[in-house]
Amino acid sequence: xxxxxxxxxxxxxxxxxxxxxxxxxxxxxxxxxxxxxxxxxxxxxxxxxxxxxxxxxxxxxxxxxxxxxxxxxxxxxxxxxxxxxxxxxxxxxxxxxxxxxxxxxxxxxxxxxxxxxxxxxxxxxxxxxxxxxxxxxxxxxxxxxxxxxxxxxxxxxxxxxxxxxxxxxxxxxxxxxxxxxxxxxxxxxxxxxxxxxxxxxxxxxxxxxxxxxxxxxxxxxxxxxxxxxxxxxxxxxxxxxxxxxxxxxxxxxxxxxxxxxxxxxxxxxxxxxxxxxxxxxxxxxxxxxxxxxxxxxxxxxxxxxxxxxxxxxxxxxxxxxxxxxxxxxxxxxxxxxxxxxxxxxxxxxxxxxxxxxxxxxxxxxxxxxxxxxxxxxxxxxxxxxxxxxxxxxxxxxxxxxxxxxxxxxxxxxxxxxxxxxxxxxxxxxxxxxxxxxxxxxxxxxxxxxxxxxxxxxxxxxxxxxxxx
Numbered sequence: 436x437x438x439x440x441x442x443x444x445x446x447x448x449x450x451x452x453x454x455x456x457x458x459x460x461x462x463x464x465x466x467x468x469x470x471x472x473x474x475x476x477x478x479x480x481x482x483x484x485x486x487x488x489x490x491x492x493x494x495x496x497x498x499x500x501x502x503x504x505x506x507x508x509x510x511x512x513x514x515x516x517x518x519x520x521x522x523x524x525x526x527x528x529x530x531x532x533x534x535x536x537x538x539x540x541x542x543x544x545x546x547x548x549x550x551x552x553x554x555x556x557x558x559x560x561x562x563x564x565x566x567x568x569x570x571x572x573x574x575x576x577x578x579x580x581x582x583x584x585x586x587x588x589x590x591x592x593x594x595x596x597x598x599x600x601x602x603x604x605x606x607x608x609x610x611x612x613x614x615x616x617x618x619x620x621x622x623x624x625x626x627x628x629x630x631x632x633x634x635x636x637x638x639x640x641x642x643x644x645x646x647x648x649x650x651x652x653x654x655x656x657x658x659x660x661x662x663x664x665x666x667x668x669x670x671x672x673x674x675x676x677x678x679x680x681x682x683x684x685x686x687x688x689x690x691x692x693x694x695x696x697x698x699x700x701x702x703x704x705x706x707x708x709x710x711x712x713x714x715x716x717x718x719x720x721x722x723x724x725x726x727x728x729x730x731x732x733x734x735x736x737x738x739x740x741x742x743x744x745x746x747x748x749x750x751x752x753x754x755x756x757x758x759x760x761x762x763x764x765x766x767x768x769x770x771x772x773x774x775x776x777x778x779x780x781x782x783x784x785x786x787x788x789x790x791x792x793x794x795x796x797x798x799x800x801x802x803x804x805x806x807x808x809x810x811x812x813x814x815x816x817x818x819x820x821x822x823x824x825x826x827x828x829x830x831x832x833x834x835x836x837x838x839x840x841x842x843x844x845x846x847x848x849x850x851x852x853x854x855x856x857x858x859x860x861x862x863x864x865x866x867x868x869x870x871x872x873x874x875x876x877x878x879x880x881x882x883x884x885x886x887x888x889x890x891x892x893x894x895x896x897x898x899x900x901x902x903x
Contacts, residue, residue: 436494436496436497436498436499436500436501437479437480437494437495437496437501437504438500438501438502438503438504439479439480439503439504439505440473440476440503440504440505441503441505441539441540442503442539442541446541446542446543448542448543449542452532456532456533457536459533459537460533462897462900463533463534465900466512466896466897466900467537469899469900470505470508470896472574474570475508475567475570475571476504476505476508477566477570478563478567479508479559479567481566482559482560482563483495501555502547502552502555503539506538506540506547507547507552507555508567509537509538510524510528510538510547510552511552511556511889512889512893513534513537513538514889515870515871515890515893516869516893516897518870520876521552521553522549524549524552525546525547525548525552528540528546529545556877556885557877557882557885560881560885561881561884561885564780564885564888564889564892565780567892568778568780568891568892568895569779569803571777571896571899572777572895573804574899575777575898575899575902576805579899579902581768581777582768583766583768583776583807583808584767584769584808584810585766585767585770585809585810585855586767586776586806586808586810586811586812587764587765587767587811587812587813587855587856587858587859587862588762588763588764588794588797588811588812588813588814588817588859589762589763589813589814589859589860590760590762590763590790590793590816591760591761591763591863591867591872592746592748592758592759592760592761593758593759593760593873593874593875593883593886594756594758594873595736595737595740595743595758595759595874595875595878595883596740596874596875596877596878597736597737597739597740597743597757599757600736600737602668602672602721602722602725603646603649603668603671604646605718605721605735605736605737605738606642606668606671606672606674606675606715606718606719606722607639607642607643607646608738609678609679609711609714609715609718609738610638610639610671610674610675610678611637611639611642612711612715612738613678613681613682613708613711613712613715614635614637614638614639614678616635616682616708617634617635617681617682617685618635618637619704620685620686620689620701620704620708621633621634621635621685623697623700623701623704624688624689624692624701627692627697632685632688633684633688634681634685635678635681635682635685636677636681638677638678641674642671642675645667645670645671646671648667649664649667652667665725665726668722668725668726669722669726671722672719672722672726675718675719675722678715679715679716679719682708682711682712682715683709683712686708686709686712689701689702689704690702690705693705714735714738714741715738717735718735721734721735737757739878740879740882741879742759742879742880742883743757743758743759744757744759744785744786744787745787746758746759746787747787758874758883759783759875759880759883760783760788761781761782761783761883761887762782762790762793762794762796762797763778763781763859763862763863763866764782764797764800764801765777765778765858765862766778766779766801766806766808770810770851770852770854770855772854773858774855774858775898775901776898778866778891778894778895779800779801779891780800780887780891781887781888781891782794782797782800783880783883783887784796785880789816790813790817790818791818791821794817794825794826795825798825798826798828799828801829802828802829806829807829807830807831809831809832809833810832810833810834810835810852810855811826811829811831811833811834811835812834812835812836812837812852812855812856812859813834813835813837813856814836814837814856814859815836815837815838815839817836819834819839822834822836833848833852835849835856837853837856865894866890866891866894869894870890870891870893870894871886871890872887872890875887
């Protein structure tokens with residue numbers, strides 16, 4: 436059952452506290468007043484309405500009540516601004532009177548469990564968070580008379596929460612994961628069958644020995660080092676193929692025996708195992724191509740985050756990053772130094788898209804918000820002619836692409852727009868350092884969109900309160 440609004444957080448015990456404890460810090464007090472607007476909760480109510488239409492389950496009126504959505508949004512804003520994990524968030528809010536009052540949690544009540552917050556985050560999805568951001572920007576235009584004059588657009592890599600991938604390391608991870616999921620499914624089948632149950636042999640110790648030998652080989656100065664590394668990688672790939680074949684047989688057996696009580700549990704477990712098999716087969720294919728000297732396209736870099744991809748942006752410190760590309764557009768009311776504006780929901784696409792592949796999404800977002808900035812500044816990676824075509828929907832008076840002068844434009848205007856465009860780098864750095872945009876802690880492409888959406892929302896709330 437949907438519970439949108441939190442009850443009164445003030446209790447009799449609060450009257451015993453000193454006034455300094457009851458008053459929120461200035462920053463939190465400003466955000467508290469903004470999030471108190473009931474209209475901002477409309478996207479969450481619409482999300483539950485869509486879920487009702489899709490599943491035909493009465494998720495709005497029946498069942499256990501959710502935690503108050505006002506409390507949930509405030510908890511997530513705190514999490515993103517402070518860069519805490521879920522468990523740290525719950526612990527810090529439990530121990531702070533100020534944070535409890537900000538999140539509308541009375542002193543005598545428990546803070547929601549971290550698993551509740553985590554599941555709600557996935558349940559609401561990226562579009563709901565994007566709508567919350569749009570609501571804050573629309574409120575600024577309506578109540579603060581925010582007028583978009585210019586927009587600076589640039590792309591950045593949001594790294595996935597993965598370690599540096601190697602083919603041998605991925606194969607060893609696949610062997611361990613297949614054995615773990617295979618044990619769970621085998622136990623479930625053993626309880627309901629008298630016949631022999633297929634099993635996935637745990638080859639992780641063999642794989643671990645070869646990984647350690649591979650490490651010793653890399654540290655040696657032998658001229659045959661590269662050939663030995665390829666040989667060991669191939670041996671680990673062979674172990675992975677054996678585990679994959681056994682996992683396929685076990686999943687097929689689980690599907691055949693999925694009848695009666697517990698059938699759905701077996702089918703779900705078989706589906707998880709089959710998905711892991713598909714990812715492991717992709718790793719095996721990558722190893723086979725590497726040994727054959729063939730080019731590997733659409734490389735898998737993590738079994739737990741299959742949508743992350745290797746991305747090369749030409750950075751000296753990090754030639755290759757692993758994650759997702761997000762295009763950040765900051766809309767400001769001026770081009771003065773230090774101008775701060777609002778960030779619409781970032782555009783993203785699978786793989787390593789070019790700047791101009793994401794630009795139509797950004798333009799669509801600006802158009803939906805009713806914004807038509809007179810000046811647009813772009814990074815040097817954008818194509819000039821192609822960008823002009825894609826920006827036609829908002830009809831800017833001036834388009835500045837870094838490193839490309841426009842005939843007939845004054846040098847003063849060029850310098851002004853160049854300085855303004857450079858601010859996009861600083862804003863991206865600010866979002867990464869202050870709002871967690873450097874690394875997405877949620878897995879998958881959808882998780883990445885949810886993460887960047889909450890980062891943009893937390894930043895927009897701070898921007899709105901700074902306009903007060």
